[in-house]
Amino acid sequence: MATTDGPDFGERESYLNAGHGLKSWLLTVDHKRIALLYLISITFFFFIGGFFALLIRLELLTPGGELVQSDTYNKLFTMHGQVMVFFFLIPAVPAVLGNFLIPLMIGAKDLAFPRINLLSWYLYIIGGTLMVYTILNGGVDTGWTFYTPLSTEFLKTNVISAAVGIFFAGFSSILTGLNFIVTIHRMRAPGMTWNRLPLFVWAHYATSIIQVLGTPVVAITLVLVALERLFHLGVFNPALGGDPLLFQHLFWFYSHPAVYIMILPGMGIVSEVVCCFSRKRIFGYTAMTLAVVGIAVIGFLVWAHHMFVAGISIYAALIFSLLSYFVAVPSAIKVFNWTATMYKGSITYQTPMLYAFGFVGLFTIGGLTGLFLACLGVDVHVHDTYFIIAHFHYIMVGGMVMAYLGGMHFWWPKISGRMYPEGWGKLAALIVFIGFNLTFFPQFILGYMGMPRRYHSYPPEFQILNVLSTAGATILAVGYLLPMVYFTWSMRYGKPAPPNPWNAAGLEWQTHSPPPTFNFDEQPVVTWEAYNYDEIGEIPEKEKEEVPVAH
Amino acid sequence: MPTSQAAVDEHAHENPALLHHFATEAQQKNAASLGMWVFLAQEVMFFGGLFCAYLIYRYKYFGDFGSASQQLNIWLGAINTVVLICSSLTVVLAVRAAQLGKRMALVCWLVATIFLGLVFLGIKADEYAEKFEKHHVPGASFSYHELLPGQQKFPEAERQYANPHHAEMYFSLYFAMTGMHALHMIIGVGLFAFLAFMAWRGKYTPNYYTPIENAGLYWHFVDIVWIYLFPLLYLIDRHR
Numbered sequence: 013m014a015t016t017d018g019p020d021f022g023e024r025e026s027y028l029n030a031g032h033g034l035k036s037w038l039l040t041v042d043h044k045r046i047a048l049l050y051l052i053s054i055t056f057f058f059f060i061g062g063f064f065a066l067l068i069r070l071e072l073l074t075p076g077g078e079l080v081q082s083d084t085y086n087k088l089f090t091m092h093g094q095v096m097v098f099f100f101l102i103p104a105v106p107a108v109l110g111n112f113l114i115p116l117m118i119g120a121k122d123l124a125f126p127r128i129n130l131l132s133w134y135l136y137i138i139g140g141t142l143m144v145y146t147i148l149n150g151g152v153d154t155g156w157t158f159y160t161p162l163s164t165e166f167l168k169t170n171v172i173s174a175a176v177g178i179f180f181a182g183f184s185s186i187l188t189g190l191n192f193i194v195t196i197h198r199m200r201a202p203g204m205t206w207n208r209l210p211l212f213v214w215a216h217y218a219t220s221i222i223q224v225l226g227t228p229v230v231a232i233t234l235v236l237v238a239l240e241r242l243f244h245l246g247v248f249n250p251a252l253g254g255d256p257l258l259f260q261h262l263f264w265f266y267s268h269p270a271v272y273i274m275i276l277p278g279m280g281i282v283s284e285v286v287c288c289f290s291r292k293r294i295f296g297y298t299a300m301t302l303a304v305v306g307i308a309v310i311g312f313l314v315w316a317h318h319m320f321v322a323g324i325s326i327y328a329a330l331i332f333s334l335l336s337y338f339v340a341v342p343s344a345i346k347v348f349n350w351t352a353t354m355y356k357g358s359i360t361y362q363t364p365m366l367y368a369f370g371f372v373g374l375f376t377i378g379g380l381t382g383l384f385l386a387c388l389g390v391d392v393h394v395h396d397t398y399f400i401i402a403h404f405h406y407i408m409v410g411g412m413v414m415a416y417l418g419g420m421h422f423w424w425p426k427i428s429g430r431m432y433p434e435g436w437g438k439l440a441a442l443i444v445f446i447g448f449n450l451t452f453f454p455q456f457i458l459g460y461m462g463m464p465r466r467y468h469s470y471p472p473e474f475q476i477l478n479v480l481s482t483a484g485a486t487i488l489a490v491g492y493l494l495p496m497v498y499f500t501w502s503m504r505y506g507k508p509a510p511p512n513p514w515n516a517a518g519l520e521w522q523t524h525s526p527p528p529t530f531n532f533d534e535q536p537v538v539t540w541e542a543y544n545y546d547e548i549g550e551i552p553e554k555e556k557e558e559v560p561v562a563h
Numbered sequence: 564m565p566t567s568q569a570a571v572d573e574h575a576h577e578n579p580a581l582l583h584h585f586a587t588e589a590q591q592k593n594a595a596s597l598g599m600w601v602f603l604a605q606e607v608m609f610f611g612g613l614f615c616a617y618l619i620y621r622y623k624y625f626g627d628f629g630s631a632s633q634q635l636n637i638w639l640g641a642i643n644t645v646v647l648i649c650s651s652l653t654v655v656l657a658v659r660a661a662q663l664g665k666r667m668a669l670v671c672w673l674v675a676t677i678f679l680g681l682v683f684l685g686i687k688a689d690e691y692a693e694k695f696e697k698h699h700v701p702g703a704s705f706s707y708h709e710l711l712p713g714q715q716k717f718p719e720a721e722r723q724y725a726n727p728h729h730a731e732m733y734f735s736l737y738f739a740m741t742g743m744h745a746l747h748m749i750i751g752v753g754l755f756a757f758l759a760f761m762a763w764r765g766k767y768t769p770n771y772y773t774p775i776e777n778a779g780l781y782w783h784f785v786d787i788v789w790i791y792l793f794p795l796l797y798l799i800d801r802h803r
Contacts, residue, residue: 121584124594190601198594199584224601228609236616236739243702245735246728247616253728258619262612535586 026429026526041126042529047112048427049133050103053140055496057099060147062489064092069451069485075472085468086153087169091146093156098178099140101408102270105277106223107136107188109419110216112427114192116520116527117210119201119536124194128187135184142177146170155466157267160248160259164240172241175234182227182234185273189223192216201519203538207301210518210542211294214301215280218308222269222276226312230266233259260322264315272311275375275407276304278415279346282368285422286350288516289365290357291550293543296349303342303349310339320391329388336386343379347372360551362514363437367418370445371411378406381456396466399459402452410448417444417495424499425513429526430506436498444491450484515551517543580771592773599777603784606747610788613743617736617795620729627729629712629800634699635737636690640797643686647786650679654779661772666765669775673759676782680752687745694734701735713803737796744792747785754778 027044031037037045068088071079080088111129115122123129146152152174154163163171196209196217236247237259246252248259287294294300316324316332350372359365381403384390394400417440424432454477459465463474470478512521523532540547578588585591621628657672698706707727714722758778761767767775 124584125598126584128598186605190598190605193601194594194598197597198590224605225608228605229612232609232612232743235743236612239735239739245701245739246732247620247735247739253620253624253726253732255619255623258616262615530583 024524025528026524027529028429028526030529039130041122041130043111043115043123043126043129044427044527044529046129046133047108050107050111050136053133053136054100054104054108057095057140057143058104058492060144061092061096061100062492064088064095066485066489068092069482071468072470072478073482075470075475075478077468080468082468083153086155086466087151089466090153090155091151094152094174094178095143095147096408097156097270097274098181099136099143101274101412102185103136103181103188104274104416105281105412105419106192106216106219106273107132107184109281109416109423110192110212110219110277111188113423113520114195114213114216115199116426116523116531117213117518118196118199118204119519119532119538120195120199121530121532123191124199125191129191132184132187132191135180135187139177139180139182139184142173142180146174146177149173157263158234158237158259159263160237160240160256161250161254164237165249165251172238175238179231179234182231185223186227186231189220189227192220193224196220201536201538204519205538207297208538208540208542209301210280211283211297211300211304212277212280215276215283215304218304219273219276222273222308222311226266226269226273229262230270233262233266257319257322257324260319261316264318265312268315268318269308269311271404271407272307274412276307278371278412278419279304281415281419281422282350282371284516284518285364285368285418286353286372287543287545288422288514289362289368289551290354290359291545291548292353292357293541293545294349295352295355296345297542299345300349303345306342307339310335310342314339314386317386317391320388321395333386333388337383340379340383340386343375347376347379358550361438362421363432363434363441364418364422366438366441366445367414367421370441370448371414371418374406374410374414374448378403378411381406394459396464397459398455398463398465401465402455402459405452405455410452414444414448417441420495420499422514423520424502425509426520426525426527428499428503428506429509429524430502431509431513432495432502432506433498436494440491440494440498443487443494447484447487447489447491451481451488452484454478454480454484515548517545517548578770588770595773595777596780599780603780606784610740610743613736613740614791614795617740620732620736621795621799624726624729624732625800626711627725628733629803630709630725631699631707631730631733631737632797632799633712633801634697634709635797636693637797637801639686639690640793643683644789644793646679646683646686647789650676650683651783651786653679654782658772658776658779661762661767661775662769664769666762666767669762669767670759673755673762673775677752677755677759680748680755684745684748684752687741691738694738699734701731701738705731705734707731712800740792740796744785744788747788751778751782751785754781 027042030042031040037049040046040049067080068085071077071085071088077085111123149170152167152169152171154167154169154171154174158171158175196213200209236245239245240247240249246254248254248256250256283294283300314332314336316328317336320329320333350368381399385394385400385403421432421437424430458474458477458481461474463470509525511523511525513525514521519536519538522536581588581591585594653672653675657669657676660668660672694700698704705727707725707730709725709730711723711725755778758774762775
């Protein structure tokens with residue numbers, strides 16, 4: 013069943029040339045085309061969010077408020093957060109790579125509900141349009157967390173349109189999760205048992221559970237916020253007997269697990285990449301599957317660690333602190349197992365592997381500083397400082413965005429049918445790594461020294477570290493623009509990709525690049541374990557060279 | 564879906580309802596019903612946020628909630644409960660008719676379900692109208708001057724009144740919960756109207772009636788939400 017046609021882009025019907033014209037894209041039900049629709053839309057929002065981030069860093073170049081005043085600054089960090097979290101980080105890996113790859117990886121023709129898949133993209137676009145309207149109409153300054161009663165009683169900005177936009181994006185996310193759960197349960201190829209699933213699929217399964225069970229809670233909470241603003245209800249307003257802490261509980265019940273929606277798919281990507289470029293089976297497959305599910309389950313039980321200084325009971329805080337430590341166990345299992353997979357592996361340093369290295373190191377730093385914050389005493393000291401900002405950017409940007417870029421490079425030959433330029437890829441990976449650390453490591457120090465988040469000015473003694481951080485942000489921006497340029501370039505001028513340029517395990521590499529509309533020429537039947545690299549052997553010397561797959 | 568045309572042709576000799584990306588009818592049916600159950604899990608969490616808020620404020624302001632609850636018409640609530648339970652029965656009968664391939668029976672039971680759904684919504688609308696008349700709708704015109712439960716037995720000067728802010732909280736939650744429930748009812752009625760039309764055109768056979776079954780699951784879920792809403796909203800502290 014391994015296709016050995018060699019590079020055949022342009023001669024054969026693929027999902028890319030199966031239909032022409034805008035209508036064939038906007039009404040498509042092909043999961044691969046919908047993934048590309050998502051790719052374009054989330055890239056758009058990534059650069060909007062990044063633009064706000066650059067403005068923030070530019071303002072913080074100097075201690076006084078030279079560029080913007082506090083009101084504008086409040087809007088900048090709010091819209092940076094809302095756009096990045098709800099319109100980039102949460103949909104990025106599942107809706108683009110997950111959408112494209114899950115049916116390919118399990119040997120299916122499509123997701124279980126292709127039309128619901130398209131509907132979820134349209135819901136995302138409706139939400140995104142409302143967000144763009146919010147931005148153009150003067151913005152919103154609640155902070156990305158919408159805390160009440162500030163958001164419901166005191167602000168005159170576009171809270172409702174932002175909340176409704178995020179409500180729609182949320183339902184897009186729920187439907188994606190629903191589609192993945194049913195697809196993974198019901199659409200697996202003959203022989204593709206649960207214990208043969210790639211970890212990428214397991215990671216998306218765990219993610220989908222969080223999307224389906226967590227997102228509706230924040231959806232109804234945002235509905236209540238909108239109603240409270242419109243009709244002056246008192247549900248979250250202490251002046252009318254309401255409880256702002258209830259809002260925080262409901263919000264974080266979703267928004268903490270949402271962190272795992274962002275990071276778990278990244279972990280799935282890293283598992284695939286590390287195995288491929290170490291030429292080894294993953295170390296501890298079963299432990300890895302249990303770890304992703306464990307993170308998803310325990311992740312639902314730690315939300316109040318965002319509220320340690322909000323006035324919750326000390327006993328509740330103790331329990332949530334303990335449970336937050338527990339999340340570190342499955343996370344550490346993953347880090348140790350990736351490292352053990354590389355140990356004595358036959359490692360090569362292609363671009364995806366460089367990003368995977370970056371992910372493992374930066375995720376470890378982000379995770380360990382998370383333990384500082386789970387500790388009650390330390391959290392009181394660094395709460396609402398740049399320490400928090402640095403911590404979660406190490407997870408979100410250092411972890412998730414690194415993994416996303418690594419995955420994009422790894423599967424770009426499959427998606428586009430073209431190779432990206434390897435030299436430029438390595439350079440961009442290096443620039444991203446340097447830029448990232450220069451941006452965010454100084455923020456750990458700033459936070460520990462006591463610089464609070466969400467202020468547009470700061471005492472002059474903090475300036476040196478802030479200048480370093482801003483310099484890093486500009487380097488990071490170059491690192492993010494580069495892949496966009498050469499990916500676009502490679503779609504036309506890149507070398508045609510063979511079906512399996514990395515000689516990787518996994519069903520997605522056993523069909524053409526790019527795949528035909530129905531993914532496989534004939535129904536695959538799986539008779540081997542995941543990551544059977546001991547049977548496959550090395551990466552071919554030249555990428556174009558075909559090495560027969562040994563099943 | 565122009566892209567799936569080839570596969571549809573390929574399966575043309577089989578069940579026309581079998582979509583291109585499924586191997587068998589059983590796989591398609593299992594996928595659809597699992598999808599519905601996952602969707603309902605999502606719905607439980609969606610309503611869960613409201614129930615959680617209700618729970619906390621009912622615990623905090625029990626007396627005021629009792630007072631406000633007694634402003635509701637218990638008989639209208641009870642009748643609506645019966646109406647919804649009957650509609651669950653008619654849905655089950657519709658699914659049965661679909662399984663047996665009785666086209667007209669299927670259409671009739673679906674129409675009966677729509678009718679019962681509309682009766683429920685009509686009664687609910689009447690209850691809402693009464694709230695507007697009594698200024699019990701939260702917002703600028705809200706006013707509330709009622710006793711706490713069990714205060715009638717005391718002399719007039721010693722009677723305690725409910726806190727209007729807390730009563731307003733009750734009505735906020737009342738409108739949010741029953742409103743969200745009614746929205747689900749409206750969607751359900753629309754769904755059944757579509758299904759009844761398709762059933763009348765003979766789309767559903769004993770080999771393919773998954774949409775009827777899934778819409779039935781949805782309707783049962785909406786009924787169950789009401790089964791919880793009725794005692795929680797209408798029956799607080801009634802015995803005093």
